[in-house]
Amino acid sequence: xSGPSTYEPKSAIERWLDxxxxxxxxxxxxxxxxxPRNLNYWYxxxxxxxFCLAVQIVTGxxxxxxxxxxxxxxxxxxxxxIMRDVNYGWLIRGLHANGASMFFVAVxxxxxRGIYYGSFKAPREVLWLLGCxxxxxxxxxxxxxxxxxxxxxxxxxxxxxxxxxxxxPLIGKPITTLLWGGYSVDDPTLNRFFSLHYLLxxxxxxxxxxxxxxxxxxGNNNPTGVNVQSKSDTLSFHPYYTVKxxxxxxxxxxxxxxxVFYLPDALGKVDNAVPANPLVTPAHIVPxxxxxxxxxxxxxxxxxxxxxxxxxxxxxVLFALPWLDTSKVRSMRYRPAARVYFLIWIVATxxxxxxxxxxxxxxxxxxxxxxxxxxxxxNSVTWLSRISALYYFAYFLVITPLLGLRETTLPVPDSLYxxxxxxxxxxxxxxxxxxxxxx
Amino acid sequence: xxxxxxxxxSDTAPAAPDAAAPSRRDFINIVAVSAAxxxxxxxxxxxxxxxxxxxxxxxxxxxxxxxxxxxxxxxVTIAWxxxxxxxxxxxxxxxxxxxxxxxxxxxxxxxxxxxxxPGHEExxxxxxxCTHLGCVPTFAQGEYGxxxxxxxxxxxxxxxxxxKGPAPKNLYLPDYTFLGDTRVxxx
Amino acid sequence: MARAAxxxxxxxxxxxxxxxxxxxxxxxxxxxxxxxxxxxFGSYDQEQLQRGYKVYREVCSSxxxxxxxxxxxxxxxxxxxWNPKYPNPNDNPVxxxxxxxxxxxxVDSETGDAIKRPGTSADYFPAPFANPAAARxxxxxxxxxxxxxxAKAREGGADYxxxxxxxxxxxxxxxxxxxxxxxxxxxxxxxxxSFWKGDPAKTPPGGFIAMPPPLVxxxxxxxxxxxxxxxxxxxxxxxFLQWAADPKLExxxxxxxxxxxxxxxxxxxxxxxxxxxxxxxxx
Numbered sequence: 001x002s003g004p005s006t007y008e009p010k011s012a013i014e015r016w017l018d019x020x021x022x023x024x025x026x027x028x029x030x031x032x033x034x035x036p037r038n039l040n041y042w043y044x045x046x047x048x049x050x051f052c053l054a055v056q057i058v059t060g061x062x063x064x065x066x067x068x069x070x071x072x073x074x075x076x077x078x079x080x081x082i083m084r085d086v087n088y089g090w091l092i093r094g095l096h097a098n099g100a101s102m103f104f105v106a107v108x109x110x111x112x113r114g115i116y117y118g119s120f121k122a123p124r125e126v127l128w129l130l131g132c133x134x135x136x137x138x139x140x141x142x143x144x145x146x147x148x149x150x151x152x153x154x155x156x157x158x159x160x161x162x163x164x165x166x167x168x169p170l171i172g173k174p175i176t177t178l179l180w181g182g183y184s185v186d187d188p189t190l191n192r193f194f195s196l197h198y199l200l201x202x203x204x205x206x207x208x209x210x211x212x213x214x215x216x217x218x219g220n221n222n223p224t225g226v227n228v229q230s231k232s233d234t235l236s237f238h239p240y241y242t243v244k245x246x247x248x249x250x251x252x253x254x255x256x257x258x259x260v261f262y263l264p265d266a267l268g269k270v271d272n273a274v275p276a277n278p279l280v281t282p283a284h285i286v287p288x289x290x291x292x293x294x295x296x297x298x299x300x301x302x303x304x305x306x307x308x309x310x311x312x313x314x315x316x317v318l319f320a321l322p323w324l325d326t327s328k329v330r331s332m333r334y335r336p337a338a339r340v341y342f343l344i345w346i347v348a349t350x351x352x353x354x355x356x357x358x359x360x361x362x363x364x365x366x367x368x369x370x371x372x373x374x375x376x377x378x379n380s381v382t383w384l385s386r387i388s389a390l391y392y393f394a395y396f397l398v399i400t401p402l403l404g405l406r407e408t409t410l411p412v413p414d415s416l417y418x419x420x421x422x423x424x425x426x427x428x429x430x431x432x433x434x435x436x437x438x439x
Numbered sequence: 440x441x442x443x444x445x446x447x448x449s450d451t452a453p454a455a456p457d458a459a460a461p462s463r464r465d466f467i468n469i470v471a472v473s474a475a476x477x478x479x480x481x482x483x484x485x486x487x488x489x490x491x492x493x494x495x496x497x498x499x500x501x502x503x504x505x506x507x508x509x510x511x512x513x514x515v516t517i518a519w520x521x522x523x524x525x526x527x528x529x530x531x532x533x534x535x536x537x538x539x540x541x542x543x544x545x546x547x548x549x550x551x552x553x554x555x556x557p558g559h560e561e562x563x564x565x566x567x568x569c570t571h572l573g574c575v576p577t578f579a580q581g582e583y584g585x586x587x588x589x590x591x592x593x594x595x596x597x598x599x600x601x602x603k604g605p606a607p608k609n610l611y612l613p614d615y616t617f618l619g620d621t622r623v624x625x626x
Numbered sequence: 627m628a629r630a631a632x633x634x635x636x637x638x639x640x641x642x643x644x645x646x647x648x649x650x651x652x653x654x655x656x657x658x659x660x661x662x663x664x665x666x667f668g669s670y671d672q673e674q675l676q677r678g679y680k681v682y683r684e685v686c687s688s689x690x691x692x693x694x695x696x697x698x699x700x701x702x703x704x705x706x707x708w709n710p711k712y713p714n715p716n717d718n719p720v721x722x723x724x725x726x727x728x729x730x731x732x733v734d735s736e737t738g739d740a741i742k743r744p745g746t747s748a749d750y751f752p753a754p755f756a757n758p759a760a761a762r763x764x765x766x767x768x769x770x771x772x773x774x775x776x777a778k779a780r781e782g783g784a785d786y787x788x789x790x791x792x793x794x795x796x797x798x799x800x801x802x803x804x805x806x807x808x809x810x811x812x813x814x815x816x817x818x819x820s821f822w823k824g825d826p827a828k829t830p831p832g833g834f835i836a837m838p839p840p841l842v843x844x845x846x847x848x849x850x851x852x853x854x855x856x857x858x859x860x861x862x863x864x865x866f867l868q869w870a871a872d873p874k875l876e877x878x879x880x881x882x883x884x885x886x887x888x889x890x891x892x893x894x895x896x897x898x899x900x901x902x903x904x905x906x907x908x909x
Contacts, residue, residue, distance in 0.1 A: 037907065062489055079775060080694040083874070085493040088485035090874040091881065235907065239468075243900045246475070250893040257889055261882025262666050265778060273779035273871070274771075283815065464902040471899040474892045481888075498698050498716055498748035508736055517735075 005029050034234035035241050036222035037417050042117075043220070045110035047245030048252050052103040053208065057201050059096040060145075067148065069194035071187040074150035075275040094260040100142050101267045102256050104290035107135060115321070116342060118330030119221040125322040127214040130207055132319050137204045139291065139315075144197040150190060151272030152282045158185045158193070160285060164298070167308040184278065225330025226416040233417050284359070292356030293349050297392070299360055300385035302375065310389070317396045324396055326404030334410040338403055345395040348388040355385040501626035503618065506562065514578060516567055519625050523567035523575050524613060526623075529597060534560055536584055537598035546601050547609045554598045554609070556617060564615055564623065565599045571606035586610075652831040654812040656785040657792075659861065663784075663868060666883070669876045670869050675706035677848050678866025681859050684846050686773060689765060689837075691753035694774035695870050697725040698747040704876035705869065716747040728752055766807040768836030777864075777871035788864040789813040792856060793839025799830045808834040 007028040009015040018025055066086050068077035082089040111131070114120055120128035147158040162179050166172040181188030219228055228234055235241070259266065265273075267289065271282040287295050297314050301307040317324075332339045358381040363369075370379035377383070502519045504526065509515050514527035529537075537551040555563055567575050569588040576586035576595060581603070583596035593604030600609040615625040662671040679700065682692070700707045701715030712718040725745035730752065732743045745752075755761035762769050777783045790813055798810035801824040816833015819826065841859045848854055869875075 058486065062486060065489075066493075076694070081493065081495065084694065084699070085495040087488040087491055087493065089489060089493070090878060091485055092489060094878075239903050240907065243471075243896065243903045246471070247893065247896040247900045250889060250896050254886070254889045254893065257882065257885050261878055261885060264878070270779050270781050273775040467895065467898045467902055471892075471895045474888075474895055478888060478892060494698070494702075495696070495748070497714075498696065500716070 006032055030216075031236070031238040031242070033216060033237040034219070034228070034231065035237045036220050036228055036233060037235045037240075038222050038224065039220065039241065039244075040223055041244075041248060042109070042113040042223075044245050044248030045106050045113065046215075047241075048106045048249055049103070049110060050208065051249050051252075052099060052106055053201065053205060055095060055099050056103060057205070059092050059099065060198070060201065062092050063096055064194075064198060067194070069148070069191050071150065071190060071276070074148060074190060078149045079273070090264075091260070094264045095256075096145075098256065098259040098264065098267060100145060101259070101288070101290065102252070103138065104142070106252070107138060108290070111135070111318075112346065116332050116339075117221055117223055118225050118325070118327070118332065120322045121325060121327075121330050122322070123218045124214070124221060127211065127218070128322055129319060130211040130214055132315075134204055134207050134211060135318075136315065137200055137207065141197060141200040141204065142288065142290070144193040144200070146288060147190065147193050148197060149272060150276045152274045152276060152280075153269045153272040153285075155185060155276035155278065156281055156285050157287060158189065161287075162189075164308050164311070167305040169305070186278075221330065222416050223331060223333060224413055224416045225333070226413060229415060233415065286357055289353070289357075292354075293352035293392075294356075296352040296356035296385040297389045299356075300382060300389045314389075314392060317393065321396065321400070324400045326401050327407065327409075328404070329409045329412055331412075334412050335407060336410065337407045341395060341399050341403065344391065348391040348395075351384060351388040352392065355381045355388065360385075501624060503622060503624045505621060506623055507621040511561075516575070519613065524625065525563070525565050525567045525578075525599075525610075527563040527565075527578075529561050529563055533584065533597040537596060537600075540583075540596060540598075540600075546607065549598070549600055549609055551598045554600070554612065556615075559617055562623070563597075563599060564613065564625070565610040566613055567610070569593055569606055570601065570608040570610065571604070576610075652817070652829075653815045653833065654789075654831050656782040656789040656813055659785050659788050659864075661784060661865060661868070663865070663875055666879060668879060670704055671865065672706060672708065673850055673852075674862050674865045675869050677850065677852060677858075678862035678864070678869075679706045680846050680848065681841070681863040682773070682866055685840055686863065687751070688754055689761070689770040690773045691755075691770075692751040692773040692870060693753060694750070694772075696748060696750045697721050697745060699873060700724065701747075702873060704873060706866070718747070721747050725749055766836055770837070773867055773870060775871045777868040779871075783871075784864040784868040786813065787867055788860050790835070790837075791839075791841055791863060792860045793841060802830060805834065808836055809838060811835045 005025055005028075007018075007025040009018045009024070014024055017023070063082065066077060066082050066089065068074055068081075078093070082093050084090075086092075114128065114131065143157070143161060147154045162176055162185065165179065166176045168175070177183070179189070180186065181192060222228075269282075269286065274282075286292070294311050294314055298307045298311040301310050327335060327338065329335055332342060360380070360382045361376070362381045363377070364379050364381060364384050368379050370377050372378070373383060375382075500520055502517070504517060506526065506528075509526055509528045511528050512530045514525055516523045516525055518524070534551065537554075541550045551560075554565075569576050569590065571588065571591055571593050574588050574590035576588040576593070578586050580587035581594035583594055583602045585597045585599060585602075586595040587593070588595075588604065588606065591605050593606035594602050595606075595610060596602050598609075601607070613625050615623055618624050662668060662674065698715040698718075698721055699705055701712060701718035701721040702708060705715070707718060707720040707724075708715075709718055709720070715721055725747050728745040728749070728751075729742040730745050730749055732741050733739070734741050753761075755764060758769055771779070777787060780786045782789070790811065798804045801822060802810060802818060803821040803823065804810055805821075810830075810832065811834070812830070812832035814833040814835050818831075818833060819829050821834075822829045841856055841863075843856050843859075844854050845859060846854055848858075852858060
C-alpha cells in the first residue's frame, strides 16, 4: 500500500492485536486509501465486480448442496429438485445463472473503461495482466458452469469447445481424450467440470486480491490519466467511494433483479430445457452471449487450426496491450483520433458478437444478394465476421502502435483536479501533451 | 471506519460536514446503512431456508403399515422419514409390567396409557433413536425387560420409558393413527 | 445521475447482443395470445389450469410423459388444485384422488414380490411408455417429447404450444409432398425445400410434425361448464403446460415486486447519502 499508515489503535485491545495481527490496521488503511477525487461512474465497476464474485460464490455453494453431478442425475437435480422442490431453489439458481451474465456485463464495461483511460499503461501493466488472467479464468468457469445443468446446449457446448483443442496436430487428440476422460463428453467430463467449476472461483478470488494489491501500489488511474501529485488530488476511499460504489451497485442490482424475477430465461437458450442427448445436435449451436465475438472469429476462418489460433490470439492480444500502445498520453480524453478508432473497435466487436449469434450463411442486409467473394456472398455473416475480425486485430497490432507515434493530442491538464473557483474559470489548463513521468 | 469521516484526509477537501446540517445528513446515512443491513438480512432467509427439507423430501413424510405381519411378542423396525421406528406387539406380561411401574420414580414420568393409543395397548410404536445421542437400542436387555442402548448404556422399560443411564427422555412417539385394527398410518 | 443513466443504457445495449438467433429454417411465428400469466404481475388462472389438466389427462398423457411433475404439485400454491385449506398439498383430497387412479410398481417389503400399489401424492405422473424406444415404436418412429418443461423448451412457449395444438394446419399447400405419417404445420421449424415441387422462392414456411391434430371441438367435457371449443381446449392445455414448466411463476412475480420496490427506495436513499457525502467536495 502506498503511503504510511494513518491508523492509530484506540483501545488496549486494538493495540494488543495491532502488534500481533494488524488486521484492523490493514482494513483501516484500505478504507482510508487515497483515491483520485475525479473518478467517474465508469470506475464503479470494480466494486460491482467484487459484489458479483461474492454473489456467484455464495449462490454456487448453495446450489452445490443440491446438485448431482452425474449424467443421469444432473438435469433432474437442477430442473426438478432445485427449481421445483428446494426452498427458494428457483431464486438461488436464477441468481447464479443470470449472475454469470451480469458478471460479464460488468467485466466488459470495466475492460472498456481500462482501455479508454489508458489504465493498462505504465506503471500499471501488472494490474492489467492480472485483470486479463481473471477474465480468462472467468470464461473457463462460466463455460464449465454452463455444462452442469446437462441440457442439450450444455452438452453440445462442451463437445464443441473441447473439440477446439483437437485442432492441434499430434497433441490435439490425446488432450481432448484426457479432458473428457472418455471417448466423448460423458459422465467423467461432467464430474471433473463440476469439481473445477467449484475450484476456479476461489482461484479468481485469489487473483482479485493480487489485482487489488497491484492497484494499490501505483494507485488508481483517473479519467485525465494525469498522475496524482499531491494529497489534495485525492479523497479517502471511505466514505467517498464506498457510498459512490454502493449507489452504483444498487442501480446494478435493479438491472439484475429485472432479469432474475421477470426474464429468468431470457439470456439462456430454450434447448437447454431439453436433457442432454448425445445422438441429436440442436439446430443452432450458439454459445452464451458473452462468448459470441470469439465464436464469430473462430468461424470466420475456414481452417480448424487457424480458427482456434485466431480465437486464442483474440484474447491473447489483450495481454500484450501495455506494450503495443506507444502513446505518451494515457487517457483518450486527450486523444481524439484514438477515440474514433476505439469506437470503431467497439462497433466491430459488437458486430462480431452479432455474427456469432447468426447462421454463417445468413444475410447481413436482409434480402440483398451481393457478389460472391471466394466462398461466401459478400453480404453474408461470414464476410462481416471476417472484416470485423480483421479490424479487431488491426486495432491492437497496427493502429494502436502506429497511432501513438503519429497522433496529435489535445493539451493535457497539469493536474487531475483543478479547484473550480470563480476567478480562474477562464484560465487555460496546463498544456503539456507529455505524460508526467513517475517521480 | 466511520472515524475516517471526521479525520481530514487532505489539506483542501472539507471532509468534516459543516455544523449546520449534520443531523439530517447523519440521518440519511443511517437510513442507507440500515437499508443495506435489512436487505442483507432479507437475502439471508432464502439462503438459510434452502437448508430445510425440500418439498420432495416432505412428500415422503407419511407411511402406512400393516400390523398383521407382527406376531405377538415380536417387533419390527421400519424406516419412516429415513429414521428407524419400532413397532412392538407387546405381550400382556409386558403391558402389566409397564403399568405396574406407572408411579415408580422416573426421569421423564409418563403412564403406560400415555405411551399407546387407547384400545390398542398391545401396540407400542416409538422412534428407535435413543434420546441420548441417537443410537438404536436393543430389545430384551437391561433390567427393566425393555431396551438397552448399546452406545452408552441407557435402559428403557417395556413402555420405552427411560429408567437408567444418560438419556434424558423416553423414546419419542411419532404421530400415528390407527386406520383399522391392523393398519396404522405413521406421520 | 445522468451519467449513471448513460452507463445503464450502455449496459442494456450490451445485453441486446443476446437477442434471438436467426434461423435458416422457416416457420410462421406463433400466434400471440394474451395470457393471464403475462407480464410482471401475471398469475395463473386456476380454472383454466384445471381445464388444461383435464385436456392433458384425457388427451396428451396417452402419448406424452410429464416426468418432473408429481401429483402433489397439482395442489401447490398457484397450481390447478391449490386449496388454501390444505397448505400441505399432500393432504389435498383432490390430489389424493388423482394419485389413487394410477397404479405404481412396488416391492412387497415382506415377501419381496413385485406388486402394484395405488399412487400417493409423492408419486410422479407415470410415463405412458416403458422407454423411449417403446414410445417411438408406437408413434411412427417419432418420440413424443416429455411435457414437464415443454413450454420452456420451445421458442414462443405457451404461444407455440397453442399454435401447434389448434391443429391450424390448413390443408398442406398444393405441390407439397407430405411423407406418410407426417403432417404439415406452418409453426414447426423446418426446411421444406426438398418436398416442394413448385417455385423454390415460394417454398411454404414451416415443417412436418408426426403428431396428428390432437384436439377437436368437444374432445373433453369441462367440469365447470365451459364450452369445449377447439380454441378453448388449446388455450387451456397450453396454459397448463406453462404452469407445469414454470410452477414458481407466481411466487417469483410476488417476490420480484417486493424486491423492486425495496431496490428503488434503496437506490434513492443511497443517492441522497452520496450527494450528502460529496456535497462539499470538488471533483
